[in-house]
Amino acid sequence: MVCVNACSRDGSADQVAATGAYLINHPINMGQGAALQTGIEFARRIPGVDYFVTYDADGQHRLEDVATMLDTIAETGDDIILGSRFLGTEAVGMTRTKRIVLRLATSFSNVLSGLKLTDTHNGLRVFNRKVAREMQITMPDMAHASEILEIIATRKYRYREVPVTIIYTDYSRGKGQSIVNAINIAFDALLRKVSR
Template sequence: MRSDVAFIIPVYNEETVVRGVVENVLRDYAHVVCVNDCSRDRSADEVEATGAYLVNHPINMGQGAALQTGIEFARRLRGVEYFVTYDADGQHRLEDVATMLDTIERTGDDIVMGSRFLGTEAVGMTRTKRAVLRMAVAFSNATSGLKLTDTHNGLRVFNRRVAEQMQITMPDMAHASEILEIVAKGKYRYREVPVTIVYTDYSRGKGQSIVNAINIAFDTLLRKVSR
């Protein structure tokens, strides 16, 4: 079991799946930090039953804020050198995390990001979802200064150097674009590796709409213009 890796899992109304996701991670990794973003269901109870670290937000603050809270908590864990952002809905695979950890250790990169568009594409992804993500990639590459194939994939592995400097200020889903800006500004060494995202009926039901994607783009542009 690895004790030098911390998983950060934002949780919001995931009571039906989060326990299985967390227990699966804990079989191979000692540190799992779940940030309950003021869920209205029993998500917190389900996490607590696993023995993972549980941090509760008193109000709903959004996924970006939950990630930042989890990163700050994980930074204080002794011996942790690598940080993994991981979704609570069962879309991510531990075998992909293992590959990403092997990559970051072998290459010395600062951050390794998963891509649905290198090699095998996502299982169960709709055509609409694929089209929206492709547009998001084009927009993000034009605004962030990075060249990526998948810019809104929640599966990432980064080292302590990045974790110590990570300061996510966008509380909602626009945090994904902000993280890329942080990578570009910090001149961190980065790369993508192919991963498989498994879209189930459950995860598709909680997915981001086209309207949300437009809002994210608007927030990103507004932040850049206001600087």
């Protein structure tokens, strides 16, 4: 396991270090996209790693879903498996506003990327070594989620969504993105698309 600490002050880095997992500390908070790229680059250097998992640190994801996604990628030979909170599972504790915003964001992202997904901003992903080698996340902040979709579409990776359960708690809601920030991310994605 590789954990990237983006200047967190909640003691989580000490907890990770105590487990023996790999811990990388960014000296400044460069955002989730930069943390993911750092973690992927580091994990690529570990011998014998065939599959890579991105997993948010806010407690929303479940290990059971990771196991299912790993089984799926091994069985199907797809390049990337994406978790979806809208495929027959319920997002526990999701507010109505959050559901509406995520549905709108998904529609917007599908138009920009040309993909057909039900959940475009889920941090739970599993991908193979080819994707890990080729994917270069350049958006340091939360816009990386849209950038990853662009990479999937541009490189024509074989992808599949699988149902996952997302658990919203007071802690995870406190770590989430505001509606204003979501609009800014969408605007950045649109600008990036039209400038290419």
